[in-house]
Amino acid sequence: MADEVEREADVGVLSALVGYHLRRATNVVAADFARSLSETGVRQVLFGVLSVVERNPGINQGSVGRSLGIQRANMVALVNELVERGLVDRRVSAEDRRAFALSLTDEGKCAYADCLARIRAHEDSVLGDLDTRERKRLIALLSRIEAKES
Amino acid sequence: MADEVEREADVGVLSALVGYHLRRATNVVAADFARSLSETGVRQVLFGVLSVVERNPGINQGSVGRSLGIQRANMVALVNELVERGLVDRRVSAEDRRAFALSLTDEGKCAYADCLARIRAHEDSVLGDLDTRERKRLIALLSRIEAKES
DNA sequence: TATTGTTATACTCTATAACTATA
DNA sequence: TATAGTTATAGAGTATAACAATA
Numbered sequence: 001m002a003d004e005v006e007r008e009a010d011v012g013v014l015s016a017l018v019g020y021h022l023r024r025a026t027n028v029v030a031a032d033f034a035r036s037l038s039e040t041g042v043r044q045v046l047f048g049v050l051s052v053v054e055r056n057p058g059i060n061q062g063s064v065g066r067s068l069g070i071q072r073a074n075m076v077a078l079v080n081e082l083v084e085r086g087l088v089d090r091r092v093s094a095e096d097r098r099a100f101a102l103s104l105t106d107e108g109k110c111a112y113a114d115c116l117a118r119i120r121a122h123e124d125s126v127l128g129d130l131d132t133r134e135r136k137r138l139i140a141l142l143s144r145i146e147a148k149e150s
Numbered sequence: 151m152a153d154e155v156e157r158e159a160d161v162g163v164l165s166a167l168v169g170y171h172l173r174r175a176t177n178v179v180a181a182d183f184a185r186s187l188s189e190t191g192v193r194q195v196l197f198g199v200l201s202v203v204e205r206n207p208g209i210n211q212g213s214v215g216r217s218l219g220i221q222r223a224n225m226v227a228l229v230n231e232l233v234e235r236g237l238v239d240r241r242v243s244a245e246d247r248r249a250f251a252l253s254l255t256d257e258g259k260c261a262y263a264d265c266l267a268r269i270r271a272h273e274d275s276v277l278g279d280l281d282t283r284e285r286k287r288l289i290a291l292l293s294r295i296e297a298k299e300s
Numbered sequence: 301t302a303t304t305g306t307t308a309t310a311c312t313c314t315a316t317a318a319c320t321a322t323a
Numbered sequence: 324t325a326t327a328g329t330t331a332t333a334g335a336g337t338a339t340a341a342c343a344a345t346a
Binding site: 177181210211212222223225226243246247248249250 | 326327328329330331336337
Binding site for chain 1: 158159160161162163164166167168169170171172173174175176177178179180181182183185194197198201202204205206209213214216217218219266269272273276277278279280284285287288289291292293294295296297298299300
């Protein structure tokens with residue numbers, strides 16, 4: 001007799017639905033991201049903001065939000081958090097006094113580099129089964145879904 | 151002169167990170183799912199439960215949760231919701247008096263079928279750019295990430 | 301009038317710890 | 324001692340509406 005192995009229940013029609021697998025895979029990656037960067041206190045969304053500000057010094061909050069699909073209202077707390085931690089510099093824009101110009105502080109640049117190194121290790125770990133070509137193929141497929149944003 | 155087109159800011163290194171694209175694509179699909187099924191009141195997770203119960207009549211809550219990656223504690227409210235709506239029948243298990251045996255009511259079977267039809271339309275709409283082969287390839291790639299669940 | 305940032309608020313998903321009743 | 328379900332609670336992401344200041 002073989003060992004009695006506790007098998008997991010069949011999820012039914014879900015297994016053929018892209019949305020289901022997207023959710024599951026995203027949760028796995030998000031959980032590993034959180035573990036891998038727990039020491040830094042930087043979460044996925046926060047790193048997103050850091051990345052956009054790093055690439056576009058002087059950009060304003062609204063533009064960051066639009067590029068990441070984050071609502072203006074939700075940007076406020078995120079930027080507050082980064083400013084309070086000393087990672088982002090926020091000053092009234094010279095061209096538009098309603099807007100804030102965001103940029104990374106020196107500390108922010110260090111944190112960004114540190115996080116990026118950890119994220120690369122995390123992706124290599126959680127995507128270990130996928131080679132470079134497969135990862136690119138995956139990103140290409142996902143990008144075509146993202147383009148459907150309403 | 152060409153029209154002044156408002157272009158979105160470059161997201162920087164994010165564009166090469168699988169985790170970022172997973173999050174964005176998942177959010178796009180989830181938002182479209184919510185719109186497409188708003189009349190039914192059935193959310194992604196709820197349909198997940200319906201699908202597992204449909205496939206495994208008499209299954210208990212814990213097993214449903216394990217198969218979907220949902221914690222026991224979080225299953226309670228979900229099953230309560232489905233029972234209160236009359237979609238799921240919950241009765242003490244004959245074999246184990248600690249457990250509940252779950253199954254779909256007739257109304258639950260109708261709701262399941264109705265939701266599934268809407269979900270197929272939703273996936274065809276939000277994944278319209280991907281042909282069958284590409285969707286399968288995507289699911290295969292995602293499944294390999296899911297397998298990394300800790 | 302439209303836009304930037306803000307506040308307030310609500311909903312959902314996920315996570316942990318501690319409890320009970322059964323096994 | 325382990326498991327099924329429960330309760331309470333907390334953190335995080337996302338969504339909408341309304342407001343003040345500025346364009």
